[in-house]
Amino acid sequence: MRGLGTRTVLYQQGVASTLGLYNQDYLSVDILREKGPITAGELSKLTGLATGSTTALIDRLEKIGYVRRQNDPHDRRKVIIVPEYEHKAEVSHTYHSLHTAMLELASSYTDEELALITNFLGKANIVLEEQIYHLNAASQSKTSP
Amino acid sequence: MRGLGTRTVLYQQGVASTLGLYNQDYLSVDILREKGPITAGELSKLTGLATGSTTALIDRLEKIGYVRRQNDPHDRRKVIIVPEYEHKAEVSHTYHSLHTAMLELASSYTDEELALITNFLGKANIVLEEQIYHLNAASQSKTSP
Structure with missing residues (x-):
């Protein structure tokens, strides 16, 4: 699992570099893709970036x-950030090879097996989300005593 | 799977920041942990960092x-980089919470189910490793025409 984690990080860095983006920028784009349109404040919370850095990031x-x-x-006083990058050809092109390889891997499993694996990945996702929350909370309490 | 990827990246960044390391430094430490002692040249290839940056990283x-x-x-002409950080209390302390939560998640599955999941993760790992290789090869051929 940790080996997969390291490779995931390296892969994301590779994608970011192929697209000519900073790693942190690319990561935020990926969070937006998953969470849908959110406010700058929500994005800041999810990435752990300071408000000023988040504004600069959205500008870029x-x-x-x-x-x-x-x-x-739904609320005219709020400004939300809408992801647009999924329509970009260079993004889908970059992901295409991984997508094909993963589909090929998935096709070697039965539907029941895939359901089990998907279920596990979903739960691992929730575990990680909680851990990120705790890590950020711990490092924030350290910096503001 | 992509959601898990993003969270993995965020989690690793959280760990790096808790330990007071740059993300890239922490990533290299994690690669060393997995690949065992390797030369600076091998580390450079695995991270995609230039030789000079790798030297500076190892110094830090x-x-x-x-x-x-x-x-x-085995070869006195070579210098290898030996990971030491697993013995550090702050590292095991930082990982302890994730480790416990993942063990708890695993305990809700049968041995056969875990074998299937582990098998899948191992194969996904190989797929990702190949994709990283292709991505790096593609971006290198772009920068050196």
Whole structure:
């Protein structure tokens, strides 16, 4: 599991570098893709970045057309960040090879086996999310005594 | 799977920041832990870092006692980098919480189910390793036409 973790990090760095993005920028784009449109404050919380850094990050991503800011249709006082990068050809092109290889791997398992694996990955996801929360809380309490 | 990837990256960043390390330094430490003692050249290839950056990285890690350089007992002309950080209390302390939570998750599965999941993770690992290789090869051919 830890070996997979290290490779995942290296893979993400490879994708970021292929797309000409900073690792942290790419990571935020990926969080946006998963969480859907969210506010800058929510993105800041999820990445652990300071508010000022998050603003600069959104500026950079908006400039290259990876995200766009818009008023929240449900609450006009809020501005949300909408991911746009999934439509970009260079992004789908970069992921295509991994996608194909993973589908091929999945096809060697039965439906029941895949259901079990997916279930496990979902739970591992929740465990990791809790751990990230604890880690951030611990390092914040250290910096502000 | 991609959600898990993003969280893994965030978790690793959290660990690195808790330990007061740069993300890239921490990643290299984790690669060393997995691959065992290797030469600076091999580490450079696995991380995709330039030779000079790898030397500076090893200097930093040696200074804080996370790795040490020694002559390869099998080939005196080579210098290998030996990971030392697993013995450090702050490292095992940081991982302890994730370790406990993952063991608890694993205990809810039967031995056969765990064997299947482990098998899948091992294969996903190989797929990712190949993808990293291709990504790096592609971005290198772009920078040196």
